[in-house]
Amino acid sequence: MALHADSDVVLLLGAPGAGKGTQAQYLADLLGVPSVASGDLLRQHRRLGTPLGRAAQEYMDRGDLVPDDLVVEMIMDRLSHRDAERGVLLDGFPRTVAQAEALDRSLAKRGARVRSAVYLDVPTEVLVERLAGRWSCPSCNATFHSLFNPSSTGDRCDRCGTQLQQRPDDRREVVANRVQVYLRDTVPVVSYYEARGCLRRVNGHREIGEVRDALASAVRAPIAATA
Numbered sequence: 001m002a003l004h005a006d007s008d009v010v011l012l013l014g015a016p017g018a019g020k021g022t023q024a025q026y027l028a029d030l031l032g033v034p035s036v037a038s039g040d041l042l043r044q045h046r047r048l049g050t051p052l053g054r055a056a057q058e059y060m061d062r063g064d065l066v067p068d069d070l071v072v073e074m075i076m077d078r079l080s081h082r083d084a085e086r087g088v089l090l091d092g093f094p095r096t097v098a099q100a101e102a103l104d105r106s107l108a109k110r111g112a113r114v115r116s117a118v119y120l121d122v123p124t125e126v127l128v129e130r131l132a133g134r135w136s137c138p139s140c141n142a143t144f145h146s147l148f149n150p151s152s153t154g155d156r157c158d159r160c161g162t163q164l165q166q167r168p169d170d171r172r173e174v175v176a177n178r179v180q181v182y183l184r185d186t187v188p189v190v191s192y193y194e195a196r197g198c199l200r201r202v203n204g205h206r207e208i209g210e211v212r213d214a215l216a217s218a219v220r221a222p223i224a225a226t227a
């Protein structure tokens, strides 16, 4: 296992549509660690047709969570890669209290721990609108929004030029379920880290640049501070 006591393990928590994907790479670069998004890893398994990808498919298409044991194993495997030695920014994991407990146990075995959990706070009522306008690049995973963050050409990725796609689980009916699942299963994860004293709340209902600056101060600030 590459992680150790001085590794910088930071979590990016928030509802689907809160803007985690938009901010994750910036934050990871700032911290000097890789960004690991559980949703991206699962989509990659699906593209490759692995047993995990096949098992995850039906849950993802409905907007339900993939079972904890599968996701925990996938993330722990990713954390054992050499590039995670200095730490990692986890985006979209943990999403249940059981996942948070499994992560804590696994890190503790290596003398490591979650340094901070940054919660990107966005009112529930704006999530559906945000998700339904979201377009992403199937090639490099960059995300855009038809209203808030359009690509310069309208339909192609600014980073690699690939034709943008709407994720099947960003359809309105699936989005509504994803938000319900978030409220039921993931909101308790926010309380979990709050109780451990490492939660930092950032108001995510602002212009992208402002959210970015607030996230940067939140990860640099002492634990008690908020942005």
Ligand code: AMP
Pocket (backbone or CB within 6 Å): 016, 038, 039, 040, 042, 059, 060, 061, 063, 064, 065, 066, 067, 068, 071, 091, 092, 093, 094, 095, 096, 099, 169, 178
């Ligand atoms: P995301 O890209 O983070 O919105 O995730 C897309 C989908 O992948 C979710 O709706 C879930 O079906 C699945 N997924 C991603 N992360 C997790 C997780 N930590 N636990 C369970 N399912 C997950």
